[in-house]
Each structure stands twice: as C-alpha cells, then as structure tokens.
Amino acid sequence: MTAIEVQGLEREFKGGVKAVQGIDLAVGEGEIYAFLGPNGAGKTTTVRMLTTLLRPTGGRALVAGHDVAKEAAAVRRQIGVALQEAALDPLMSGHELMRLQATLHGLPRAEGRRRADALVERVGLGYAKDRRVGTYSGGMRRRLDLGMALVHEPRVLFLDEPTTGLDPSSRAAIWDEVRRLNDEGTTVFLTTQYLEEADQLADRVGIIDDGRMAIEGTPAALKAQVGQPHLDVCLTDGANDHAEGVLARFGEVRPGIEGVHFQVTLAGGAGDIAPVVRALDEAGLAVAQLNLVNPTLDDVFLAETGRHLEGDQDTGEVAALSLESG
Amino acid sequence: MSALALELSTIGVLMRRALNEILRVPGAAIPGILAPSLFMLGLTGAFGALTELTGFSTESYISFILPVSLMQAAGFAGAATGVNTVRDIELGWFDRLYLAPTPRPALLAGIVLSAGFRALLPMTAVLAIGLLLGAHWPGVPGLLIAILLALTFSAVSASWTVGLALRFRTQAAAPLMQASMFIAVLFTTSYAPLELLTGWLQTVASINPVTQVVEGVRQGFVEGVSFAGTWPALVVLAVLLGLTFAFALRGLATTGR
Numbered sequence: 001m002t003a004i005e006v007q008g009l010e011r012e013f014k015g016g017v018k019a020v021q022g023i024d025l026a027v028g029e030g031e032i033y034a035f036l037g038p039n040g041a042g043k044t045t046t047v048r049m050l051t052t053l054l055r056p057t058g059g060r061a062l063v064a065g066h067d068v069a070k071e072a073a074a075v076r077r078q079i080g081v082a083l084q085e086a087a088l089d090p091l092m093s094g095h096e097l098m099r100l101q102a103t104l105h106g107l108p109r110a111e112g113r114r115r116a117d118a119l120v121e122r123v124g125l126g127y128a129k130d131r132r133v134g135t136y137s138g139g140m141r142r143r144l145d146l147g148m149a150l151v152h153e154p155r156v157l158f159l160d161e162p163t164t165g166l167d168p169s170s171r172a173a174i175w176d177e178v179r180r181l182n183d184e185g186t187t188v189f190l191t192t193q194y195l196e197e198a199d200q201l202a203d204r205v206g207i208i209d210d211g212r213m214a215i216e217g218t219p220a221a222l223k224a225q226v227g228q229p230h231l232d233v234c235l236t237d238g239a240n241d242h243a244e245g246v247l248a249r250f251g252e253v254r255p256g257i258e259g260v261h262f263q264v265t266l267a268g269g270a271g272d273i274a275p276v277v278r279a280l281d282e283a284g285l286a287v288a289q290l291n292l293v294n295p296t297l298d299d300v301f302l303a304e305t306g307r308h309l310e311g312d313q314d315t316g317e318v319a320a321l322s323l324e325s326g
Numbered sequence: 327m328s329a330l331a332l333e334l335s336t337i338g339v340l341m342r343r344a345l346n347e348i349l350r351v352p353g354a355a356i357p358g359i360l361a362p363s364l365f366m367l368g369l370t371g372a373f374g375a376l377t378e379l380t381g382f383s384t385e386s387y388i389s390f391i392l393p394v395s396l397m398q399a400a401g402f403a404g405a406a407t408g409v410n411t412v413r414d415i416e417l418g419w420f421d422r423l424y425l426a427p428t429p430r431p432a433l434l435a436g437i438v439l440s441a442g443f444r445a446l447l448p449m450t451a452v453l454a455i456g457l458l459l460g461a462h463w464p465g466v467p468g469l470l471i472a473i474l475l476a477l478t479f480s481a482v483s484a485s486w487t488v489g490l491a492l493r494f495r496t497q498a499a500a501p502l503m504q505a506s507m508f509i510a511v512l513f514t515t516s517y518a519p520l521e522l523l524t525g526w527l528q529t530v531a532s533i534n535p536v537t538q539v540v541e542g543v544r545q546g547f548v549e550g551v552s553f554a555g556t557w558p559a560l561v562v563l564a565v566l567l568g569l570t571f572a573f574a575l576r577g578l579a580t581t582g583r
Contacts (some may be wrong), residue, residue: 053421076427087418089343091350103339104426106332132350148422 001029003064003156003187004050010058011045019045021211022059027189027204029155032182034202035191036297038309042211043191044084047160050189051081064155077105080154084161086145090134094125094144097133098151105152115151123147123177139170146177157181159190163197175201193309195297207301214304219297226295226303229270233262233280234289246283250276260288333432340423340436344443347410358402358448362395363455370459373517381521384462384548392456393472393544394516397536399452400480401507403445407437408487408503415495430578434488438571441484442477449476461547468546471556475543478563479536483507485570492577514540535562 004027011020020042027033037043048054050061052072061068064078088097095116102112120129123143133141142162149157159178163171178201182188192198198205199219206216215222228251235243243262247253250272251265266272270292280287301309348355366388374387384390414420423433457463464472487503494502513530514537515523523531531537542559545551 051425053424073427076425079425081421081425083418083421085418087420087422089346089419091346092343096346100339100343101422103335104423104428106335106427109335 002062003027003029003031004033004189005062006050006059007061008059009046009049009056009061011042011049011054012057019211020049020056023208023211023213025206025213025216027187029187030182030185031203032178032188032190032201034198034205035189035208036193036195036198036205036301036309037191037208037214038193038307041208043208044160045211046208047083047158047189047191051079051158052076077152078155080149080152080157082142082145082149082157082159082162084164086141088133088136088141088144091132093130093132094120094136094140095129097144098129098148101148101151107152112151119147119150120144122150124173137170139166139173142166142170142174143177146174150181154186156187156189159188161191161193163192163194171197195309198297205297207297207304209301209305209307215300222297222300223295226299228265228267229292229294230263230265231273231276232289232291232293233264233276233287235260235262235280236286236288242283243280243285246279246285247276249279266292329429333429333435336426336428336432337436337439340433341440341443344407344440348443348447355444355447358399358406358444359451361402362398362448362452365398366391366395366452366456367459369517376518376522379518379522381519383519386460386462388456388459389462389547390544391516392452392461393547394511394540395452395456396449396472396476397479397511397516397540397543398508399448400445400476401483401511402504403448404441404480404483404485405487405503405507406444407441407484408489408491409497409500411437411488411491412495412497412499415491416497424581431575434485434571434574434578437488438481438484438574441480445477445480449473464546465551468551471551472543472546475539475559475563478567479539482563482566482570485567485574489570489574489577492574492581510534510536511540516540535566538562 004025006023006025009020009023010018012018023042023046025033035043035046045054049056050063050068052068052075055069063075066074066078068075092100098116098119099112102115103109107115120126123146125140125144125147128136128140133144136144146159146162149159162178163174166174175197178188178190188201190197190201202219204216204218205222207214207222217225230251233243233247243259244253244255247262247264251267254263255261264276266276273290273292277287277290298309301307369391370388376382377385377387377390382390411420414423426433486506490499490503490506513527514534515531520528520531520537538558539562542556545555
C-alpha cells in the first residue's frame with residue numbers, strides 16, 4: 001500500500017521562481033524514505049506541500065490516501081510533522097506543549113495527558129518535562145518536537161532535516177527513535193543534507209536537485225550504479241616499478257603521486273582485498289596504508305549532477321577498512 | 327471528541343497560552359498600561375478646562391477622557407495579538423497551529439479571544455488610575471457596559487491586526503497594526519463632543535463608526551447608561567467584528583497559496 005504518492009508536483013512562487021518542477025515519487029506504507037539534496041534544492045518546499053502548509057501550483061499528491069490540496073483536513077489527521085526549526089513556545093514547559101498539541105489534535109483531556117506523560121518519557125525528557133522550553137538545548141528541543149509530532153499516533157511522519165545542527169549524540173538519539181517508530185509501523189519521510197543520515201536510516205533515497213528528482217532507489221542500488229569499491233594503496237618508498245602490473249590483475253589501476261600511491265577498482269568487490277595484500281607481499285612490495293573506499297551517495301549525486309552535495313558534514317567517502325603497516 | 331468540543335478545547339488552549347504569556351512575562355504589559363495612562367494624564371492636564379465650554383456633558387475632563395484611554399488600552403492589546411501572530415509566523419509556531427486538523431474559525435477565535443486576556447490588565451490599571459484621580463464612578467451597569475464594549479473592541483482590533491499579520495507575515499507590519507488602532511480611536515469624539523469639533527475632524531468623527539463605540543463606553547462616566555446610548559455601539563461592534571473576523575479568516579484560508 002502507498003503512504004505517499006506524488007505525480008508531477010510543482011510549486012511556482014510569485015516572481016516565477018519554480019522551487020519544485022514536476023516531482024514524481026511513491027513511498028510505501030512502513031517505509032523510511034529520505035529526500036536528499038543540497039540547500040535550495042526544493043526539499044522543504046516539497047515537504048510543505050505534502051503536509052498541506054503550501055498549496056501545489058501543479059501536479060497531485062496523495063498522503064495517506066488523501067489529496068493534499070482537496071482534503072487537507074483529512075491529511076492533517078493522518079500526519080505528524082517536525083519541521084526544520086523546532087517551533088516551540090519558550091514560555092511553556094515540555095509537558096504543557098505536549099498537552100497543547102494533544103488538544104489541537106482533538107484528544108480528550110485525560111487521553112492527552114496520558115499520551116503527553118508517555119511521550120515525554122519516550123523521547124527522554126521526563127526529567128525536564130516541567131521546565132520551560134526556553135531552557136532546553138537544541139537536541140532537547142528537537143526531541144520534544146519529535147514527541148509532539150507523535151502525540152496523535154500519525155500514520156505518516158514527516159521530518160524536515162531533523163538533525164541539522166545537532167551534536168553526534170543527539171543525532172544518534174533521533175536516529176534511534178526514528179528506527180523505533182518505523183519498527184512500530186510508522187511511515188517516515190525525512191529530508192536531510194547528511195549522506196550518512198540517509199544511508200543509515202532510509203530504505204529508499206530520492207535525490208532532488210534544482211526542484212527535480214535527480215535519481216531514486218535504495219542506497220545500495222544507487223551506490224552500485226556509480227561503480228565498484230576501490231582500494232587506495234599507499235606503498236613505502238622504494239622500487240615500485242612493477243606495482244601497477246601487480247594491481248592490474250584485480251581491476252583498473254590509476255597511478256597516483258610519486259609512484260607510491262595507487263587506486264585500483266576492485267572487480268571482485270571487498271573480497272579482493274586479501275588477494276591484493278598477498279599479491280603485493282609476494283611481489284616484495286611493502287604496504288604503508290590500505291583503504292577500501294566505497295561509493296557514497298555524494299558520488300551518486302556527483303555522477304547525476306556533476307556537483308557535490310553542499311552542507312554535508314561527512315568526509316565524502318566511507319572508509320570501510322583502513323589498514324596501516326610499518 | 328465531538329466537533330464542538332474540539333473547537334471549544336482549541337479556543338480554551340489558545341486562550342490559556344495567552345494567559346501564560348501574561349503571567350510569565352508580566353513586564354510585557356507595562357507599555358500597554360503606560361501609554362493610555364500617560365495619554366489620559368497628559369490630556370487632562372492640558373485640556374481640563376475644556377469642560378467649561380458649552381456642549382460638554384460633564385465638568386470632569388478625566389471622566390470624559392478615561393473611556394478613550396480604556397478604548398486605547400483595549401485597542402493596543404488587540405494590536406499586540408496581531409504583532410504576536412507575526413512573531414509566531416516568523417518563528418514557525420503558526421505552522422503548528424495550521425497543521426492541526428481543527429476548523430480554522432476555532433483557531434482564529436482562540437487567537438482573537440485571547441486578546442481579551444491581554445486587554446484586561448491594562449484596562450484595569452487605567453480604570454483604577456482614572457478613578458483614583460477623580461473620574462466619576464460609572465455605576466455597576468455603566469462599568470459592565472464599558473468593559474463589554476472595550477473588550478469587544480479589543481477583539482475587533484485583534485481580528486483586524488491578525489488579518490494584517492497573515493497577509494504581511496513580517497514584523498515590519500507592526501507599526502501599521504498599532505497606527506490603525508490609534509487612528510481609529512483618535513479620529514472620533516475622543517477629545518471633545520462632536521458639536522465642538524470643526525472642519526475635517528468633525529466630518530471624519532461623524533462618519534467614523536468607532537465614535538459610536540467611544541460614546542457607548544463613555545456614557546456611564548458622564549451621564550448614565552441607557553439603551554439608546556448602548557445599542558449603536560453594539561451594532562457597530564458586531565458589524566466590525568464580523569468584517570474583521572472574515573478578513574482574518576480569509577487570510578488564514580489563503581495561507582500557503
């Protein structure tokens with residue numbers, strides 16, 4: 001069953017700025033879908049349309065089976081939303097805000113209080129629930145915002161850059177909670193600039209650029225499209241004349257700097273690492289450093305658009321293995 | 327939860343939030359008390375002798391001007407609701423309200439009625455200062471009518487300024503919100519009876535519907551309440567509230583278009 005179905009979605013702002021230009025996508029029930037793209041690509045505009053905050057100027061979007069333009073109230077009953085800036089009243093306590101959210105979503109008072117009690121504990125804010133939100137850290141505010149989005153037990157959860165600006169431990173806490181929610185059956189649509197976030201969380205990734213869907217698929221499939229993993233081989237100084245020949249047995253070789261650094265595409269994947277090491281050893285070549293480099297979603301974006309994703313805080317490559325000797 | 331219960335709960339929860347703001351940041355009410363109080367004291371000092379002119383229905387200028395200060399206090403409290411709405415839009419809080427499945431009129435009613443809470447504090451302060459400085463006691467009916475009319479005026483002001491907030495969506499619109507309320511009250515019979523006004527001000531005051539409201543609030547302080555002195559104010563306020571509420575509701579409905 002489809003939780004989100006989008007066909008030719010468009011949004012043109014006054015002045016002719018086309019932020020979203022005909023997006024098609026479908027998100028299955030119980031899926032985590034990451035919408036990845038650089039700043040200004042159209043991620044937030046798309047989320048605002050899917051959550052009824054912004055009216056599409058073209059195309060059609062169904063969320064939980066309801067048209068976002070024609071059945072906005074029905075959509076709102078089925079979705080939970082945590083937007084980029086956690087919009088929280090600093091004068092209210094976490095628990096008061098939870099109860100306010102419960103009331104806004106039509107829960108009876110006793111039920112709202114029960115859910116608020118449970119959710120502040122679930123997002124790890126039980127110890128601070130009676131403190132004013134103005135005293136919360138950024139991570140606490142995001143967790144509260146996430147909890148508030150869950151108060152009416154939505155079918156589909158939209159998270160707009162849920163971990164932007166958070167420290168690694170707060171980011172990990174949000175990821176854990178997203179996984180737990182998904183395990184319980186909630187469909188999650190999240191936007192992010194972080195490759196690692198999409199890689200870690202998403203069943204499928206859609207990459208948007210300049211308002212258009214650049215590419216879509218599972219992280220593994222997308223990366224496989226870009227190519228095989230390659231091995232960065234750094235040899236110790238010395239007679240390395242025959243190194244290129246040895247490495248060429250395993251795949252395409254790109255010689256690097258000063259005759260000590262080589263890149264070899266592993267035709268046999270990661271399973272070729274041990275044979276490469278043995279071959280180099282048998283050829284009397286001493287390895288200073290060996291890194292297995294897997295293709296990343298940034299490589300996928302680069303291959304599709306010719307540009308790197310901005311705002312990414314990762315290193316740009318996933319080093320699955322790093323061997324150093326000497 | 328039934329639809330009516332949901333709407334009432336929404337209104338209640340938004341009014342409670344406004345009450346929170348008043349109780350947790352009491353200092354924010356000071357400008358709303360100071361401005362109309364200083365206006366009342368200053369005008370009484372400068373123009374107190376005007377009541378010796380034929381045409382004034384009272385010999386006490388502070389009794390004449392106190393109702394205007396009550397209206398200003400109510401109008402500015404309503405305008406503060408508009409300014410706060412812009413702040414909520416800019417901070418993203420308004421998105422939270424907009425994402426709720428609650429009917430839009432209930433959301434708006436909660437915001438508009440919360441202006442009443444904001445108005446009560448400055449109105450009480452202005453009334454106390456005026457009475458302490460010698461304004462006539464209007465009697466319980468006169469006081470209740472004055473409070474009812476002024477609070478309704480604050481709701482009109484809130485609806486108008488929330489409508490502006492939803493259209494401009496920026497704090498830059500705040501002066502327009504405050505100025506429109508100031509002008510609406512000023513260009514009436516606020517300083518002197520209609521017969522004593524001259525030129526364009528007399529013309530404007532005679533067609534400005536807020537004049538009826540000022541006279542309705544004022545009646546108990548200067549000559550006693552009557553049905554004839556009350557119903558024009560009620561009709562004007564009902565019409566203004568209907569128009570401004572529709573204006574704000576239209577702004578809410580077109581949000582995101």
